[in-house]
Amino acid sequence: MSTAEPTPQQDGDEELNKAIEQLKDVLHEEAPRGTGSAEAGSANHDLIMGIPxxxxxxxxxxxxxxxxxxxxxxxxxxxxxxxxxxxxxxxxxxxxxxxxxxxxxxxxxxxxxxxxxxxxxxx
Structure with a gap:
């Protein structure tokens, strides 16, 4: 019995979905409490928002x-x-x-x- 290979489109969609989820995690994660955490969260947000x-x-x-x-x-x-x-x-x-x-x-x-x-x- 053969297993169906995913098409390049499915692979691309899967990669895109994974990237979107990772971006959501980075954007919405709460920064750990402590010195500099707000700046680190802001830097991540600014970095991601600059992606073309x-x-x-x-x-x-x-x-x-x-x-x-x-x-x-x-x-x-x-x-x-x-x-x-x-x-x-x-x-x-x-x-x-x-x-x-x-x-x-x-x-x-x-x-x-x-x-x-x-x-x-x-x-």
Missing amino acids: VEVQIVLGTAEMPVSQLMALKKGSTVSLNRRIGEPVEIVVNGRRIARGEITLVDDDPSRFGVKLTEIAGGE
Whole structure:
């Protein structure tokens, strides 16, 4: 009987979950009582808060055969799986953390942003 090998995606998700739990532990652990403990906790918090993460806004996805992909040229249109007005996904390091709607940036109407409408696991 063979055992199923975890896929690279499962391995990546497992690593990400483990890292998130470790970060939560560091951020929420109570510093031991004594001299310098508040500074050490603050230093850990500042260190973690300075870690860069990749944030992506996913407007939609498309699936097509390689032949159709290879036929794309300048001016081609790729139909996405979302319709106008549907929420976009906010993804951090490959994991969806929120959904939102496209909006114009108030101080620069030539740019757009995303207004969060739903936080994953939030209320």
